[in-house]
Amino acid sequence: MGANTSSLTSTTDTLDKSEHSSNLNLGDIPENCIAQILSYFNPPDICKLATINRTFRAASSADFIWVSKLPSNYHYLVAKLLVDDDMKRLCEKEMFAKLSRPVCFDGGNKEFWVDKMTGGVCVSVSSKSLMITGIDDRRYWNHIPSDESRFPTVAYLKQIWWVEVDGDVEFRFPAGAYTLAFKLRLGKVIKRNGRRICSTEDVHGWGVKPVELKATTGCGQHIVSKQFLETTGDWEYHRVGEFIVNDSNTPTKVKFSLIQIDCTHTKGGLSIDSVVICPTNLAQDFKTLP
Template sequence: MGANTSLLTQESSTHPTKLNLGDIPESCVALVLSNLDPPEVCKLARLNRAFRAASSADFIWDAKLPSNYHYMVNEHVTNISSTKLGKHEIYGRLTRPVRFDDGNKEFWLDKRTGGVCLSISSKALTITGIDDRRYWNFIPTDESRFHTIAYLQQIWWVEVEGDIDFRFPTGTYSLLFKLRLGRSTKRPGWWGPNNENENVHGWDKKPVQFQLTTSDGQQANSKCFLEDTGSWEYHHVGDFAGRDSNISTKIKFSLTQIDCTHTKGGLSVDLVLICPSNLIKDFRALLL
């Protein structure tokens, strides 16, 4: 492509019959752009006026938007209507996080693939003992996209549950808990000693169990020992299928360690992530 581009942009004084990029019909440019990923479309839109105009064609973005984007915009995005914006404008807006349920849940489109991702804050979870500061505390931190995590001091019975009701576009999705053994040290105004791992104990006795169920009968279970201290990790609970983008699916999920023969402590719970299964590696890479 680089060689062809070079030929097109050569001075017309030496090759008067040569075309430059600005002479390519806008419809042809749009057809080429329709076969590219959104980031590539946006890069080429900066080449010149013809590419910029072609990149706004609705048919380019139709295939890149979720089939139920009208629902996402009309139900969750304030001050705009899916019928009054161009498709490229809607795509751009939905790649930015859209908060709902009192700001404790959010969804967004992956910029590269258009896949729908969701996250649920620790404040939207039902946590046994959360109202007793001897056991759990909500801690402000810059490490979380919600700026708050739930931190376990010590308890015998660990039970964290949550749910979300959403119209998932057709596809396979994965649900993950974002956890860390140790207290967050990136807290606003915190200048104390680095004692992030002082309360970590009890996780080597029995594995943590994860579970998810869906309103249309799908189930998944997994278990693992929490071992790595001092770093955030995404723990894969399981997968489920989005079968009908026009029907809402309720997902229930949980994290438990209910062996009462010993206490557990030092666990940080940030959020629960739901994303297309092919994007798991991308999210895990962000933590490296």
């Protein structure tokens, strides 16, 4: 009888445990375990998973998760965005959220942002920040409004003999490989019969000689690329090349230029949006950049 009672009790305990196990849900997983799991996801997915329940939402705010997603020099980047007192009140998740949106500097003509997927730092330099030969003479160049750009205007060349565009940026990039490119288009957008079209009536002279694109860094790296401008109607990223940053704590000075100074013919119809610098692993398709 005792043996039978013991057997019955054992069976009942097993059933109780089985029933209890079947009632477990995601909310029963310890928060620190969930945080460890979330650390393996990219930021957009972490934010999606945070909507599952309160435990996931709390776990998604763990500082150690977001420190691993932020650039190594994120304190410098945040300091460009906020005053010290504001920075002290932010957690790492909030810092990531703010840095993943465009942050303007140098009078609003340049901006940087952190890529949401990789944590890489990108920089964009507007046409307003570039030194363009003849830009003050409206017979040659104009700054025209654009809703296709990160910035309010783009530079548009009607016609000129000598094209020379120079610019620079000084920024504390995280260590790594970076690609620099000019964002250009042959043609300009106009409205005709209530529709937006790309006018190419001023486009000429770019098939005679290539433009020369250059970039140099303060540590002596030089990049030169010669390219013909051929495609009309669409924005294209013309890659100058790659440079390496070795020290995240030292500002990197990058100078760049676009030149076509063959005065045997005029050229026109060129729109210049900006110069973009981003980690080389993001440069496989510039058009995916926000």
